Amino acid sequence: MTDTVVDSKTEVKQGTKYVKETENVAEKYSVLTVSKNSSDVNMNVGEMTSAAFTAVPTLKSVKKIQFANAEDKQEFSKYPTKAGRRSLSRSISQSSTDSYSSAASYTDSSDDETSPRDKAQVNTHGSSDFCVKNIKQAEFGRREIEIAEQDMSALISLRKRAQGEKPLAGAKIVGCTHITAQTAVLIETLVALGAQCRWTACNIYSTQNEVAAALAETGVPVFAWKGESEDDFWWCIDRCVNTEGWQANMILDDGGDLTHWVYKKYPSVFKKARGIVEESVTGVHRLYQLSKAGKLCVPAMNVNDSVTKQKFDNLYCCRESILDGLKRTTDIMFGGKQVVVCGYGEVGKGCCTALKALGAIVCITEIDPICALQACMDGFRVVKLSEVIRQMDVVITCTGNKNVVTREQLDRMKNGCIVCNMGHSNTEIDVASLRSPELTWERVRSQVDHIIWPDGKRVVLLAEVVFLNSLHKTALALIELFNAPEGRYKQDVYLLPKKMDEYVASLHLPNFDAHLTELTDEQAKYMGLNKNGPFKPNYYR
Secondary structure, three states, X not given: OOOOOOOOOOOOEOOHHHHHHHHHHHHHOOOOOOOOOOOOOOXXXXXXXXXXXXXXXXXXXXXXXXXXXXXXXXXXXXXXOHHHHHHHHHHHHHHHHHHOOOOOOOOOOOOOOOOHHHOOOOOOOOOOOOEOOOHHHHHHHHHHHHHHHHOOHHHHHHHHHHOOOOOOOOOEEEEEEOOOHHHHHHHHHHHHOOOEEEEEEOOOOOOOHHHHHHHHHHOOOEEOOOOOOHHHHHHHHXXXXXXXXXXXXXXXXXXXXXXXXXXXXXXXXXHOOOEEEEOOHHHHXXXXXXXXXXXXXXXXXXXXXXXXXXXXXXHHHXXXXXXXXXXXXXXXXXXXXXXXXXXXXXHHHHHHHHHHHOOOEEEEEOOOHHHHHHHHHOOOEXXXXXXXXXXXXEEEEOOOOOOOEOHHHHHHOOOOOEEEEOOOOXXXXXXXXXXXXXXXXXXXXXXXXEEEXXXXXXXXXXXXXXXXXXXXXXXXXXXXXXXXXXXXXXXXXXXXXXXXXXXXXXXXXXXXXXOOOOOOHHHHHHHOOOOOOOOOOOOOO
């Protein structure tokens, strides 16, 4: 992983002179109505399974035990005693609950320890151009993707309206993002619009193994699994980029590691590349550094600083992701708990709002006086982590920086303190320093480890809280860069045009049965606006 220094004076080109030309991309795929598609799915598999094993009075009719499959039935017969059957009941119940969790892998507890790199796997089409944990998980991953599609009607609408014209025909996209059911919907949308894709994970913890298998089964070369080593991480990126008879002409990155690897190992790729789309603050900083040094070879689109990314994804989606992740992995009550959130950007704001609503006592750390003032005005105490670390029950990082939580601070944490990262970078917490002989690692459940100190103190380390993202802007940015005429974008970093940003927002509105008010000609003239937008200047964030 590479370190970067952020230059706050770096100028960002707004691409103002090109806004007019980019309007037709959004208008071309604009929609007046999107069919409302909402469904509630309530599922408690653990409850259903354990109910089958509940003891009943002897004089009443006994229900037959229902097994999910033949293997469970065979396993159950091995336990003739009541204690053995109760133990199996809890095992089946827990594994069933975990497997339906959106971030837990289907067979984490039962998969062998063989590295996917050492396995010979082939999908049903005879292809072996992928490397995932277990291709047999594809069917379960397909169900996960179908569930995600139900809540991503705007992206599905874009897919249906644009796939006839194939605006990405000829595009060869290499992607490095979180691999979840939501990003799978994006990848399959890009394929439907004509692109060829090769994909890997930007984070070693966040991959949903079953989703990666489902993508590999459809023919998308995917190289990713949850729990990769650092060597595995770079190997997977290399396999995506370096393949015979195929060369990428578009890069979709989340964190800048893929872009860094291409610059370092395969600079010739940029001779044919149309551009880079970057989704995270970490990756955007790296792009600005390349631009400042005059080393940026192709145009780059900064999706991270789009309004819909900052306001929708980072604030509203993370507000729900943090609760889902913490509750699912720890099962603790947050009322009265002392919580420190490192960083009060949009992600931090979402986390603080959600935790405060549960009754947690929340304080924040900040380097930016403006964000610190916002936190104070919102009722949060601004502190230094080193001063409060001993009292904290939960520590959450969301800065995008490195070594936000150091080994010295981890040593001073109280017994049972929960530590997790909501930012992009898995270096925010100094996890590497915890791989030392005097500390013991104990896997508790999927994505949850206890780190045990010699005196018996335990710190609960959560691998990753999964993000819920709005991915329509990413698809539009790729379409815009790939189809832009030569000369529209120079070798620099551009913000997503506001016309596209507003279009992304408009795609969501029909789901809420929201109806926009239209300006009259007189009002539009008075405000100096086009009736159809954009309604905000390009520098608005």
